[in-house]
Amino acid sequence: MKILIVDDHTVVRDGIRRLVEALPVTEIGEAESPSTALAAFRKLRPDVTVLDINLKNGSGLDVLRRLRADDPKARIVVFSMYSDIVYAASARRDGALGYVSKSAPSDELLVAIEKALEDQPYVDSETAALMAENENARGSVADLTRRELQILHMLGDGKSLTEIAQGLGVAYKTIANTSTRMKEKLGVERTSDLVRFAIETKGGRMLDHGED
Structure with missing residues (x-):
């Protein structure tokens, strides 16, 4: 089994390396940035890639999309x-x-x-419990598009709809219409409820600006 570790901290990569050595691993590759991740992936062709979501020089989500575009069957575990x-x-x-x-x-x-x-999904127990609580309380964030998730994070950062439109370079009406769809999906009625939901689920950093 071959594993690729993508993380911008040497100490974290070393820790993951020691951890995965408990598995029947034949080769372990490493990359520390978005610019080196794809090259390392193509060279190693790992069975599983462990990918940090928060990289210094770019978004782990962007790297995830690049790796999946290069190999749609790529098995990736995000470590956040x-x-x-x-x-x-x-x-x-x-x-x-x-x-x-x-x-x-x-x-x-x-x-x-x-x-x-085994091509099976897995979410750690704490995050899974939060997701289950969200799904039981109202509509699930899993129903949101990538752009809607991005807007949700920006709302959680205190941005108004006008500021979000300006930041994304789109018309206010586009963001307003999107927020209406988000409220329907999440089961909330008012924009203030949407903002409150965004703050409750906010992880502290904005998503990258990928389109849906």
Whole structure:
């Protein structure tokens, strides 16, 4: 089994390397940036890629999309500092099989890797509980498009609809119409409810500006 580790911190890569050595691994590759991740992926052709969502020089979600575009069958486990249902939903929408928070017990990452080898999805227990709570309370963020997830994060950062439209370079009416669809999907009636939901589910950083 070959594993690729993409993380911009050497100490984290070393920790993951030591952890996955408990598995029947034949080769471990490493990359520290978006610019080196695709080259390392193409060279190693790993069975599973462990990908940090928060890279210094770019978005892990963007790297995820690039790897999946290069190989639609790529098995990717996102390793994130956030127990965040919006990030988890975004990663799953972009094709990640696993999502594990760095605050989760280390054995959960091993489980996610083993599940990925079987082409089975896995989300760490804390994030999964948050997702289940969200789904039980109202519509699920899993129903949102990538652009809607991005807008949700921007609302959570305190941006108004006007500021979001300006930041994304689109008409206010486009954002207003999108927010209406988001409210329908999430089961809320007012924009203030949508903002409150965004704050409750916010992981602390904005998603990259990929389109749906």
